Amino acid sequence: MPRTAEQFEQLKGERRQALLGVARRVFARKGLAAAKIGEIAAEMGISYGLVYHYFPHKESLFAAAIEDALQAWEAFFADVQRTPGTPWERLETVCTRMIQSVQESPETLLLVVRALTEDEAPRAVRDALARYKRHCHEQIAGLIAEGQRTGDVAPGAPLDIARALMALVQGLAISRAMDEHAPPLPLEVLLRLVKAGTPPAAETRRRAPASPSRLART
Amino acid sequence: MPRTAEQFEQLKGERRQALLGVARRVFARKGLAAAKIGEIAAEMGISYGLVYHYFPHKESLFAAAIEDALQAWEAFFADVQRTPGTPWERLETVCTRMIQSVQESPETLLLVVRALTEDEAPRAVRDALARYKRHCHEQIAGLIAEGQRTGDVAPGAPLDIARALMALVQGLAISRAMDEHAPPLPLEVLLRLVKAGTPPAAETRRRAPASPSRLART
Amino acid sequence: MPRTAEQFEQLKGERRQALLGVARRVFARKGLAAAKIGEIAAEMGISYGLVYHYFPHKESLFAAAIEDALQAWEAFFADVQRTPGTPWERLETVCTRMIQSVQESPETLLLVVRALTEDEAPRAVRDALARYKRHCHEQIAGLIAEGQRTGDVAPGAPLDIARALMALVQGLAISRAMDEHAPPLPLEVLLRLVKAGTPPAAETRRRAPASPSRLART
Amino acid sequence: MPRTAEQFEQLKGERRQALLGVARRVFARKGLAAAKIGEIAAEMGISYGLVYHYFPHKESLFAAAIEDALQAWEAFFADVQRTPGTPWERLETVCTRMIQSVQESPETLLLVVRALTEDEAPRAVRDALARYKRHCHEQIAGLIAEGQRTGDVAPGAPLDIARALMALVQGLAISRAMDEHAPPLPLEVLLRLVKAGTPPAAETRRRAPASPSRLART
DNA sequence: TATGAATGAGCATTCATTCAT
DNA sequence: CATGAATGAATGCTCATTCAT
Incomplete structure (x- = not known):
């Protein structure tokens, strides 16, 4: 019996997670207003009534989905922070994975955008978003500041650069929302926001763009 | 009374424009789903019924507002195109005014974002958006290509850089939506996406980004 | 000036009549509920506001149109009454012109049907209808009674036969409403309801069971 | 719990049928336009929202109610067809039951009238009506043709006589709509449309019919 | 008169939420 | 736990009616 209870608990937890995933999508x-509980339930393969066993109402499900998405980002930064390597390397990692994220799971970013643009977001969501924003900005700004000290990152207010990075990434997610065949943004382009214009020691190493450049893609 | 008739027509046109302005806001x-016709009417100071004298239904008002916003952008680019000056100067103008736009009338950009993220957008809107996107990208990419020829703009696929610029700007508009006291992004930061570094930009250290992203959770 | 005023009056009267004609159609x-004032106005070539110069509201226009249609019928019967000829000849005339009416101006009959089936008809309409019904029935029943005396019309309660005639005609009008290419009902068929089965002097008239038999009921 | 599921299904079906009955009334x-969903729901004793669990919108409920009513008529004719007896007996049955129907459930006929006079009927309804009309006419005309062969039915295009019968019955239903105390039409009157006069029908006085008569139009 | 802008009651329809089974 | 019938608040939209011009 305790085993069964546990399993129930676990099943419930898994269900909840799955539900969050579907809800996120x-x-x-x-968006919050246009999404229908019935749609989420259908996409889960359960009855819409059952949704209310996990979340008291649509807003709470939305909020939970947001929290989930935000935690993923925070975990991501924590992960990067733990990673060894120079600040520049970690910045590259961050940028790389952001682009990857835009390509592979734009829903997460898009959901954040939905939350940010939600006019009637409950306080909890609002707070979570503010926390998330501050956290992301601080993490990136920290890397940037370090990178500036090592000379790998161009000068400029780190926070501004961090804001620009995040904005760019969110903007890319929106583009993907409209056109899911949009090609990924070349890493170099994103890195331009951060990379120092000239090598710290000033030599002449590389010129050719390393990415497949499509000069005309009409 | 042709004068009166004309005035009527004009008045009607003005009303329609005013309505579009309010609707845009x-x-x-x-967003489309959460906006209520009654709210728009109230903000206009008219009865909700009157809205239907100008637009047959909410979707068409939405579409018209979008169209309006997009035309503003296209007009802006046409304007820049006509402006004399070096490509670089014009790029600066574009960027400056984009930042300005984010600060002063983020609703326009935000509305475009709403349209882009609208899942059930009618074909007309979808087409207008596609046209707008192509147009903006081409305009900016054109300037960038010219700038690359004069050496003012860093190398890289012009279209990619244009996409990045637009994405960044849209992302900024979203940030503003959440926090209207957000300071403007310094022009220099935006210009980093385009400006040529010191002569032939250099690179060292680059390794392949290693860690599997946990952000992508399908 | 008095001439002008008169003309105005006359014009107004004509307009009113024309309006009634359009409204009838x-x-x-x-039907009352589905008909739109704007539609009537448009079909008249006037603005919908002007309709309210002639009739205070839709119901009154409906009522007036009904009265108009009913008067047409009553005038028709008065006309027949004045016509010289045997009762049978006048019955033929009535039937002929009823069929003609179904073919040429089914709207009049259809409007009467609309009025009869109108659940929320104002008292005035209801009264007019009752009067019309009584009037028509009496006129026809009178002719039938006379015809029975001359032996041209088959026996049977004259009022019942009159009801049947009117019902048949209204039913035909409905058929026309659905299919405007429906051919006219041959006069002979309609006359069967009234015509005596055998010459007045003949014998051996009837054999078949005259009583209502209910052979099978599911 | 297959039993429960079955019962659910059945209950749902019953509810749907009951709703159709109320809707028919x-x-x-x-009429379609003036009937309010709320009214139907109230008359059912359910909330208006629940109506939409059974039918997606008012038109479909209307259509279903029509379909239902028409099927009742078609079933009736099929039933008569299966009944043994001479053509004349069956004709009597048909007429008797038509009169009965007018007295006992005029709503069914009235609903058909509503459908026939509905200007904006959806195609489905229009088709069903056309089918119904053809079916009824053919059935009756068939009996009439047989009856003519046995000499019980007066000569004349069977289809015309059938049309007259149906029209008469529909007209009676309309009368009932206005006055529910109207007495039933005596069967003899209705039968006059069909019954043969004296043997090979004698005629005197008859002048040429003034209207274009098409005696045979099958 | 004539017009059509303006208003708002009225109604269809949707969908979050509850709850009996 | 699961289901989906049931409810009703909320909202889009229509259209009769009024009224300034």
Whole structure:
């Protein structure tokens, strides 16, 4: 019996997580107002009534999905922070994975965008977003500041650069929302926001752009 | 009374424009689904019924507001194109005014974002958006290509850089939506995406980004 | 000036009549609830506001159109009454012109049907209808009674036969409403309801069971 | 719990049928446009929202109610067809039951009238009506043709006589709509449309019919 | 008169949420 | 736990009616 109870608990937890995943996708696609509980339930393969066993109402499900998405980002930064390597390397990692994220799971970013643009977001969501924003900005700004000290990153207010990075990434997610065949942004382009214009020691190493450049893609 | 008739026509046109303006604001703030016709009407100071004298239904008002916003952008680029000056100067103008736009009338950009993320956008809107996107990208990419020829702009696929610029600007508009006291992004930061570094930019150390992203959770 | 005023009056009267004609058509086609003032106005070539110069509201226009249609019928019967000839000849005339009416101006009959089936008809309409019904029935029943005396009309309660005639005609009008290419009902068929089965002097008239038999009921 | 599931299904079906019954009544009384969903729901004792669990919108409920009513008529004719007896007996049955129907459930006929006079009927309804009309006419005309062969039915295009019968019955239903105390039409009167006069029908006085008569139009 | 802008009651329809089974 | 019938608040939209011009 305790085993069964445990399993129940676990099952419930898994269900909840799955539900969050589906909700994330649906909310990202439609937004809070246009998303229908029934749609989420259908996409989960459960009855819409069952959704209310896990979340008291739509807003709470939305909020939970947001928190989930935000935690993923925070975990990501924590992960990067733990990673060894020079600040520049870690910045590259961050940028690389941001682009990857835009390509592979734009819903997460899109959901964050939905939350940010939600006019009637409950306080909890609002706070979580503010925390998330501050956290992301601080993490990136920290790397940038370090990078500036090592000379790998161009000068400028680190926070501004961090804001620009995040904005750019969110903007890319929106583009993907409209056109899911949009090619990824070359890493170099993103790195331009941070990379120092000239090598710290000033030599002449590289010129050719390393990415497949598509000069005309109409 | 042709004069009166004319005035009527004009008055009607003005009313329609005013309505579009209000609609743009409300739709930008709430999105298509959450915006209520009654709210728009109230913000206009008219009865909700009157809205239907100008637009047959909410979607068409939304579409018209979008169209309006997009035309503003296209007009802006046409304007820049006509402006004399070096490519670089014109790029600076574009960037400056984009930042300005984010600060002063983020609703326009936000409305575009709403349209881009609208899952059920009618074909007309979808087409207008595609046209707008192509147009903006081409304009900016054109300037960038010219700038690259004069050596003012860093190498890289012009279209990619243009995409990055637009994405960044849209991302900034979203930030503004959440926090209207957010300071403007310094022009220099935005210009980093385009400006040529010191002569032939250098690179060292680059390794392949290693860690598997946990952000992508399918 | 008095001439002008008179003309105005006359013009107004003509307009009113024309309006009634259009209203009759539209109400016949759509019914009271589904007919739109704007539609009637448009079909008249005037603005919908002007309709309210002639009739205070839709119901009154409907009522007036009904009265108009009913008067046409009553005038028709008065006309027949004045006509010289045997009762049978006048019955033929009545039937002929009823069929003609179904073919040429089914709207009038259809409008009457609309009025009869109108659940929320104002008292005035209801009264007019009752009067019309009584009047028509009496006129026809009178002719039938006379015809029975001359032996041209088959026996049977004259009022019942009159009801049947009117019902048949209204039913035909409905058929026309659905299919405007429906051919006219041959006069002979309609006359069967009235015509005596055998010459007045003949014998051996009837054999078949005259009583209502209910052979099978599911 | 297959039993429960079955019962659910059955209950749902019953509810749907009951709703159709109520809808038939209300639509017959008010017509499509004037009938309010709330009214139907109230008359059912359910909330208006629940109506939409059974039918997606008012039109479909209307259509279903029509379909239902028409099927009742078609079933009736099929039933008569299966009944043994001479053509004349079956004709009597048909007429008897038509009169009965007018007295006992005029809503069914009235609903058909509503459908026939509905200007904006959806194609499905229009088709069903056309089918119904053809079916009824053919059935009756068939009996009439047989009856003519046995000499019980007067000569004349069977289809015309069938049309007259149906029209008469529909007209009676309309009368009932206005006055529910109207006495039933005596069967003899209705039968006059069909019954043969004296043997090979004698005629005197008859002048040429003034209207273009098409005696045979099958 | 004539017009059509303006208003708002009224109604169809949707969908979050509850709850009996 | 699961289901989906049931409810009703909320909102889009229509259209009769009024009224300034």
